[in-house]
Amino acid sequence: MAKKSAVARNRRVQRLAKQYLAKREALKAIARDTEKPVEERFAAQLKLAALPRNSAPTRIRNRCEISGRPRGFYRKLNMSRIALRDYASHGLIPGMVKSSW
Structure with a gap:
């Protein structure tokens, strides 16, 4: 389990990025427009x-929704490899079976 402070900080960054998204995009469009x-x-x-630094979307860290782990993250499932293995072993992910060859 990740530190609760790290998970809380990441959630705060996500909230700020969402809050300032429109303003940031508008300012970027003006700055890029060569006609102006x-x-x-x-x-x-x-x-x-x-603007606040934490409002930039690049500062968001992908973290597992279950454990908060920042590494070994599967974007499609929003979970880490370890949580994925646990859930798959318990049959909680439809269609996922243990591999054998």
Whole structure:
């Protein structure tokens, strides 16, 4: 089990990223638009830099929904390899069977 503080921090980052998503996208669009004057584009970049760092989606860490483990993460299932194995062993994931050859 991961530290509860790390899991809570990651949830806070996810919430901030969702909250500032529209504003961030609008400022990025202005900054990228070559038709706009340089001063306006630079002002948009400054506003973008003034946003909280934790509102950037790249700061979100993929963590297992069950254990909070940050490594060995399967995006399709939102769980770590260890939790996946436990759930599969108990038959809690439909269609997943133990492999043998």
